[in-house]
Amino acid sequence: MTFWTLAARAAAMNPSVIREILKVTEKPGIISLAGGLPSPQTFPVTDFAAACAQVLEHDGPGALQYAASEGYGPLREAVAAQLPWAVDPAQVLITTGSQQGLDLVAKVLLDAGSRVLVETPTYLGALQAFSPMQPRAVGVASDEEGPRVDDFVAQAGSGAERARCMYLLPNFQNPTGRTMGEARRAALSAKAAELGIPIIEDNPYGDLWFDQPPPAPLTARNPECCIYLGSFSKVLAPGLRLGYLVAPKVVYPKLLQAKQAADLHTPSFNQRVVAEVLKGGFLDRHVPTIRALYRRQRDAMLAALEREMAGLDVTWNRPAGGMFLWLRLPAGIDATRLLPHAVERNVAFVPGAAFYAGTGDARTLRLSFVTATPAQIDAGIAALAAAIRKQAVACLNMEP
Amino acid sequence: MTFWTLAARAAAMNPSVIREILKVTEKPGIISLAGGLPSPQTFPVTDFAAACAQVLEHDGPGALQYAASEGYGPLREAVAAQLPWAVDPAQVLITTGSQQGLDLVAKVLLDAGSRVLVETPTYLGALQAFSPMQPRAVGVASDEEGPRVDDFVAQAGSGAERARCMYLLPNFQNPTGRTMGEARRAALSAKAAELGIPIIEDNPYGDLWFDQPPPAPLTARNPECCIYLGSFSKVLAPGLRLGYLVAPKVVYPKLLQAKQAADLHTPSFNQRVVAEVLKGGFLDRHVPTIRALYRRQRDAMLAALEREMAGLDVTWNRPAGGMFLWLRLPAGIDATRLLPHAVERNVAFVPGAAFYAGTGDARTLRLSFVTATPAQIDAGIAALAAAIRKQAVACLNMEP
Incomplete structure (x- = not known):
């Protein structure tokens, strides 16, 4: 070579x-x-087919044209409306799967050598998405609920060594399936705010609860200190590559620029098709x-x-x-x-x-x-x- | 902040x-x-509608599931077959628009401070895609055909300062509309090979010729020293965000890893729909x-x-x-x-x-x-x- x-x-x-x-x-x-891989039995194939036909019949040129990097307005509104805290659609950025959200977050927050805290163990795809920015990923000791607060504090770092963020997947985590309880969320949120460490909250599985919904997201407690990542991959279908992030107004413009540079925008067609499928409370x-x-x-x-x-x-x-x-x-x-x-x-x-x-x-x-x-x-x-x-x-x- | x-x-x-x-x-x-923005008059809306229906009827679960990061096999084969030099489909990577190809190339080739040569003027989106890797973009003096060979040589750099690559858009360039002639292509290709500077050849507009096709791509002359970027945005529709790159076997695996980390894969559905539309010589x-x-x-x-x-x-x-x-x-x-x-x-x-x-x-x-x-x-x-x-x-x- x-x-x-x-x-x-x-x-x-x-x-x-x-x-x-x-x-x-x-x-x-x-x-x-x-x-x-989600079970293909769960893919609403006929609903997608109807939505594709509908979108191409009524909005074909729009669905096939270049579009704004932020995402399709009605889809951003639908995302904001379904989240359990007050979200302005202007804070929603549609991503090409939530994996892309991790790439954008890494570009905006991580320098070479930056400390980034992760769970033990953590989602492999996040480590891979962060890796091109060459940060130093540090595992926080975790138990059956996720990261322990004492070790989060111990690993937080300070000054130039302060962790740039903590990446968390609190609901039915990949890979462990574990879920963070209410008290742990409250304690971690409070400590993160106190120590000045943004939380990157990844929630692709939160809707897939079996007995009762998980506690409110960490972001809902302190939206100005968190970036929240969501996905349609597990509740609709992953093959459309549709995810989103919600970010405070101080970092949103940078994430948007990173998105524009990465792929201009998420496919207009897919965004319209999913917005169409979501209508009338489909989920x-x-x-x-x-x-x-x-x-x-x-x-x-x-x-x-x-x-x-x-x-x-x-x-x-x-x-x-x-x-x-x-x-x-x-x-x-x-x-x-x-x-x-x-x-x-x-x-x-x-x-x-x-x-x-x-x-x-x-x-x-x-x-x-x-x-x-x-x-x-x-x-x-x-x-x-x-x-x-x-x-x-x-x-x-x-x-x- | x-x-x-x-x-x-x-x-x-x-x-x-x-x-x-x-x-x-x-x-x-x-x-x-x-x-x-391409003219929406050129979007084959009814063909897309038929292809969506066909794909969802016959391959719904496949179209909506996670898929390989390389891209959908039949689409990779169709891309390889349409290019005017011998391309193994294994060298084709399907990207979320050719803009993403630029992001992946930057991640794999550019360190902070790396010298990267560009045309004068050049595609703004390429400068934006390279920017997160913090290279030093250097403009090569250009005339009505594109970069001048003498200035390419003068700007090439040597040793650790040798340019990591030269980014070129030789056909109907964005922004100038200019096209590089046969002799210039031959001379630049030869000099790039001699100086050890890979060419990143971006060709979104090459099929949109008015009187006669442009000369053969630079990559066709020396495929082992070039990465070629193509797109369906101008010949089908940009709203699907479908592009591709062709890379030599020595760099392909790294581009593939960068792709996987960036968004796992390009939407399976879009890839199948375009493969369906392309059947029977549609283009x-x-x-x-x-x-x-x-x-x-x-x-x-x-x-x-x-x-x-x-x-x-x-x-x-x-x-x-x-x-x-x-x-x-x-x-x-x-x-x-x-x-x-x-x-x-x-x-x-x-x-x-x-x-x-x-x-x-x-x-x-x-x-x-x-x-x-x-x-x-x-x-x-x-x-x-x-x-x-x-x-x-x-x-x-x-x-x-």
Whole structure:
């Protein structure tokens, strides 16, 4: 590679572990509990078809033309109206998926070497989006509710070393499925405001609760100190790449400029189609069907785990919504080393180590309960248990 | 702004001059020769409607699901097949508009302080896309064909100061409308290879030729040393935000990682819809109708300029395709200062100074001949001439 001189940041641009695993899972017959793909059963295909026809018939030239970088007015209004705090549509920026929101936030807030706080573990895509700006991602010690307040304070830094922001995914987190309780939110919000650390709150899964809605967003408590990221990927469909961010007026213009430079604007057509689908309270009818489906599938996974992991030193949580469950393997079993053995038995998962800013807990792994059917979940968890059992025996045999 | 500490690059993120002007031109009754909006008459609305219905009926779940960051296979194949040199579809990366291609190239090739060569003047959106990586953009002296080879060599730099790349828009350039001839392409390609400077070739307008196709792309001469950017915005519709890049195998994986981090992938739905529209040689039938329309409108603008600018020391070029014409005002008249007077007379343009890496030629301005109708072009050019005449008189009166 002598002709091409690459930017220093390119050295860190390597294939994502998840992506490489997803390639393996394209092998026919494999049950993938790895990917974060919403169930295609939940995609409102006929509603999209009707909306496409409607938009092209009544607003074809507008839908196909260049448009403002901020996004389509009626969609920005719909987003503002559905959020549980007072949001001016002028603060809403439509993004090409909420992943793009992370790219824009990184560009506006992070210099090379800047300290950015993340959860332990955290969403891998956020680490990847931040990486081109070459910040220093620091994991805040976390428990079953997310980041601990004491470690947030300990890691906050001060002066030039003060963290530029803390990235949080408080509802049904990717990868752990955990949710932050009311008291933790209140305490973290207060500390962040006190220490001068903006919170970047990512909420793609918040609507996918099973028993009761999660507590109010951290942003709702202190909107001037937070950037909130939302998405239509999990409540409508990810293939349209439609997300949004809500930012205070002091940072919005910079995020907007970064958006314009990144891709001019999010596709006008997609924005109009989704605005059309949303009309008449569509999500109020549609989202409960997704919740019911995912809840059944979570229950299937919990039941299969109870049954299949009996006698093994395996622990897992009980997500109250979302798409993922977090599992910890017996001592001595490394999830990354377990993976090929699981794939041999036709089941795939994502090793947890991929989701840490620093060194990860090698015994952890992420399971998705939304893409596979209950029957596949049963078979997949049985295969996973068999692979663990085999490894556990191999471990024992290796002991002196 | 004490709570929010912004990245150093954010200081350079300011509203684009063009964008602010476009806001002014939303005033009712104004004839805008400013924007670069394709004529909505050219949007194949009914073909899109049929393709949307087809895709959602036969491949709804696929069109609405997450997808590979590289892009939709059949679309990558269609792109590779239409390019005039041997392109492996594996080298094609589908982007969210070709603007995103510029963002990805900047991330992979440019460090803070890196030298990047651009034309004089150059596409403003490229300067904006490069800016977050904080390079040093250096303008290469250019003539009516684009960058001069002697100044390319003079500005190339060497050692650590060697330019990371040269950004070029050789066909019907934005903003000037100029085209690089065969000999210049051959000479620049050879020099770039010799000096070890990759060429980033942006070609959104190449299909919009009026009399004869432009010479072969620079990339066709030396694909291992170039990244080529293309777009469906001008031959189909910009509102879908569909572009692509073609890169050698040594840099493709890094661009792909940058793409994944930026927005995961370009909307699956849009990619399938465009692949569907392209079937059966659609562009071969459709693009000639765009060429014919834009040619008529260019002719209308040239005729109006001949008529209205008579007796004024105004010069302009005769673009052989594309969307833009470049005009130079009489000595003493600054295009930015002329703009409000033109807007008073209900016509808008873009001052040329916005398009320079360094200090621009204040007498230049860009006119688009594609959005306005011939009648509007006539009225707009007449109004522009009146504004210039008024300014010229004011100038004379100010002389001692």
